[in-house]
Amino acid sequence: EIVLTQSPATLSLSPGERATLSCRASQSVGSYLAWYQQKPGQAPRLLIYDASYRATGIPARFSGSGSGTDFTLTISSLESEDFAVYYCQQRTNWSFGQGTRLEIK
Amino acid sequence: EVQLVESGGGLVQPGRSLRLSCTGSGFTFGDNIMIWFRQAPGKGLEWVSFIRSKAKGGTTEYAASVKGRFTISRDDSMGIVYLQMNSLKTEDTGVYYCSRVSSSVSSIYYYYMDVWGKGTTVTVS
Numbered sequence: 001e002i003v004l005t006q007s008p009a010t011l012s013l014s015p016g017e018r019a020t021l022s023c024r025a026s027q028s029v030g031s032y033l034a035w036y037q038q039k040p041g042q043a044p045r046l047l048i049y050d051a052s053y054r055a056t057g058i059p060a061r062f063s064g065s066g067s068g069t070d071f072t073l074t075i076s077s078l079e080s081e082d083f084a085v086y087y088c089q090q091r092t093n094w095s096f097g098q099g100t101r102l103e104i105k
Numbered sequence: 106e107v108q109l110v111e112s113g114g115g116l117v118q119p120g121r122s123l124r125l126s127c128t129g130s131g132f133t134f135g136d137n138i139m140i141w142f143r144q145a146p147g148k149g150l151e152w153v154s155f156i157r158s159k160a161k162g163g164t165t166e167y168a169a170s171v172k173g174r175f176t177i178s179r180d181d182s183m184g185i186v187y188l189q190m191n192s193l194k195t196e197d198t199g200v201y202y203c204s205r206v207s208s209s210v211s212s213i214y215y216y217y218m219d220v221w222g223k224g225t226t227v228t229v230s
Contacts, residue, residue, distance in 0.1 A: 032209055032214050032216055034216070034217035034218075036218075042223070043202055043221040043222060043223055043224055044150065044202075044218070044221055045221070046217060046218060046219050046221075049207070049209070049210075049217045049219070050209050050210050053210060055219060056219075087149070087150060089216075089217065089218075090216070091209075091214045091216035091217075092216075093152070094140070094142075094152035094155070094216075095152070096149055096150045097149075098149055099149055
């Protein structure tokens, strides 16, 4: 079973700063990795699929990179609405990472 | 507008049953794999069950934690996917989300969820 490990668990940044979130898989998942954003009381929202493709309607400040076992979600310049929990998810067994909480510093 | 709306959640005693519904609109429902996730309070996302399209056999899969207790089904004519939950346990408490599964750019793998409902809350107590 492939396990996804996200780091850091919590990231404290200010609006306008750059955020870099990491997701590491215990085995290669190729480029089949997705990222989601979840705000309190809301459903997850797809941001990125196939490691680097932005979903429909997702702002260009969100970008994804990586392949194999190491992946990164980058938010180039944080806006107030970006503070949320972010999850990565891989193509086997529908499992997610444990999440990274992005909070306002 | 592509949309999923869940219903049927509520408060139920342990050992009782509940049926959740998820109604889709704005897309060809029958062409899609549909999946249920749940999220316990303060926890991460857990896969519950999915059902393939009729074209792909309409087969179903269940997480080990619910196998034998939950049953997923679909009515493509109505655009609804159901989750029948029997013998409920306190650990089944959480928000249940219905999602549409989409394919990779290469169309080889169906693995990510591009549309989510707002969720319905199930409390077993």
